[in-house]
Amino acid sequence: MRTIIVAAILLAAIAPASAQSVAPPGAAACSGCHALGVGSASIPPLSGQTPESIVTAMQAFRMGQRQATVMDRIAKGFSDEETRAIADWVGQKR
């Protein structure tokens, strides 16, 4: 047990940034299409957007109030809470 704790401390010490960079459920898959850095592709990048605007867009996609090719189908898979957490995490990366 002690070795586990020591190793945990060692890891925490070596990679201090990683605690905050742990993605909430679902967030890691957004970057499959949305470049997290500066995007050159035609899918709008999420970096540069506020958490608020991401939440609003996701809700509109989910309710079918905003035109989409694919985001309507994706947004329906996430609850308000999950969407909020993803938006905050993506917002942190701005």
Add this chain to the structure above:
Amino acid sequence: MLGGSATAFSRSLFGQALPHLIVIGGGFGGATCARELKRHGLNVTLVEPNLIYTACPFSNAVIAGLRPIEAQQFRLDVVKQGGVVVAQQWAVRVEPGARRVFLVDGSSLQYDRLVLAPGIDLRFDALPGYDEAASAMLPHAWKAGEQTELLRRQLEAMEDGGTVIIAAPSNPFRCPPGPYERASLIAHYLKTHKPRSKLIILDAKDTFSKQRLFQAAWQELYPNLIEWVSLSSGGKVNEVNAKTRTLTTDFGHHTGDVVNVIPPQRAGQITHVAGAADRSGWCPIDPVTFESRLQPNIHVIGDSSIAGGMPKSAFSANAQAKVCAAAIVSLLRGQPPSAPKLINTCYSLVAPDYGISVAGVYRPANGVLTDVEGAGGTSPPNAPPSFRSLEATYAQAWFETITTEVFG
């Protein structure tokens, strides 16, 4: 089990400074996972014999002459520059008890945790007459590279009025919509260059991915050019004669001028050697950590894994790799990994400016990755051409974004 992981930690503490992670396979799953683990400051070795990776997504466009093979190729240089040690070799053996990986040059590496991401093996023992030698005449082109170019050359050499045959396997296999995207893009080539030709799909299934959308598009774009023969109409190929380019089904013989056989598949060979594959030929995993159900401290991601509702796609492999890396970091810290949510989206091109997609959102339920109800599904039927064209653009954008994330 508990004793096992405690030893891992003490060895890493006193033997090496940090836990050592090994990833086998530098494709969409493995390269992503190695980079993610490295981002957390861990010691990571990636075992991959090819320093240039040739990607399968969009390789059907290469076959149709719409894209050079070079557009499919990505170097592992940036992965290396990020601090991942690349062992440019085949892994030939894993000893789970000793936690060692043996490489083809005879050397071996110790791991605390191992990630297997070797993709698929083509089964050259499953379809009588179709072995590796036969694939030099009747290409599978289901691993991109030389095979992709061979199929391209054969199509170019074929005379107008020829017959192309694609033999599609039963489930599960890499890229469920892939054979039908291939049929579509080859049909596009034939329509524009060899309009008297014909394409037959001999299928070992009665239904397939995005079927309604594909079939509606075929009727619209390629009427009388594509014939799909389902399992119940005698589509299953039982035997191959490579010399005469003849495929035999229960109902008869089909001879083509260009014959593309997509054979049955299984998890990459190394997963079998490691004891991580079950009798189905694929690897059962825990849906939260992607840890093998059969071998502790070994994780399996990408095509080799049994990922429940998630199809075997590059998108899935990349998404799974990120979840797996995060879970490994939690496990090394002694923290419980949190339940993930994953997304998959497979785009297919039916024509250069006609894209369709299928999406899904997944979560662990009852021990398997399960579709979140109410989410996902295919592109709408009856969408206007502008919608199809936009999805073709987004397909291309997805490929650029994901390959940049994995290799760039």
